[in-house]
Amino acid sequence: MxxxxxxxxxxxxxxxxxxxxxxxxxxxxxxxxxxxxxxxxxxxxxxxxxxxxxxxxxxxxxxxxxxxxxLRTQTVRSSARENATVRRVTLGPLIAAAFRAPDVSLDAFTLTSEVLYTHVRVQEELIRAREIRPATITVRMLVPDDDQPMPFPYAPGARHDDRPQRHLRGIRKYHTENLVRRLAELERDTPGLTATVEIRRVPFVPYSKLYIFNGAEVVTGPYVPSERPITLDDGTTLDVVDVMGFDSTLTHCAKDSDPDSQDSLIVSSWQRWFDSTWRLLAT
The missing domain is CATH 1.10.10.10 (Winged helix-like DNA-binding domain superfamily/Winged helix DNA-binding domain)
Structure with a gap:
């Protein structure tokens, strides 16, 4: 680029x-x-x-x-007990809270990692300013394999046109590569910090985004198909069918003191799914 x-x-x-x-x-x-x-x-x-x-x-x-x-922000509906009186929150504060822990872990299953990248950038700047000081940052990310056939995006009436797919792959490549680079540079520039990013690819398409923060909180939300224009790198505008994560309200669950509570079980279930997929299906 x-x-x-x-x-x-x-x-x-x-x-x-x-x-x-x-x-x-x-x-x-x-x-x-x-x-x-x-x-x-x-x-x-x-x-x-x-x-x-x-x-x-x-x-x-x-x-x-x-x-x-x-027109809109990315909102999250939380069922966590500490947020019982709050109907809507945004994703940024949840990620910011995760980065206040001494040992930060982020597990994500995402189509492009664009939104995750934007929020991690904000936390990187706070670490550089010494406003927060985690000791470790561990990011594991699952993304679709570039060779995996994708049902979206596509141009109606021209499904043979591979430009929308190449555009999507370019967005994913940019954000995943730069997330790795920025955290590597942050580790180099920050004494006492260990930061690692590992990205693995899966042979299937995410129909919802998944974030797991510090093994204790989960945020999920479906990718919603819609018709919209996209602008390619050469300036060409195409009308396509694509999926947009912001069209859905994300949901947030957090473990509590009761391991059998609904939220605790949801978090544990998603963590088991991620760990098993990471170990057995991802490459």
């Missing part, structure tokens, strides 16, 4: 993290394009392309003359 492509992905990840963490409430405006270009040291053209893609994905409504309005 060239320098322009890297700046595009980094800006998109930064804005996506701010939106999904609830820094911008639904209905509020993102900063003006000129301000974003200055803040992130990118061109106005890069800002415009990122805003166009975020609009295509349904995060914002961006129109000339009125700015970019946030």
């Amino acid at each position: 060239d320098e322009g492509g890297r700046k595009f992905q980094e800006l998109k990840s930064a804005l996506l993290a701010e939106i999904t963490e609830g820094e911008y409430d639904e209905g509020t405006l993102l900063p003006p394009q000129r301000e974003l270009a200055t803040q992130y040291n990118v061109s106005r053209d890069t800002v415009q392309r990122v805003l166009m893609v975020l609009a295509e994905e349904g995060w914002i409504d961006s129109r000339q003359g009125r700015g970019s309005v946030v």
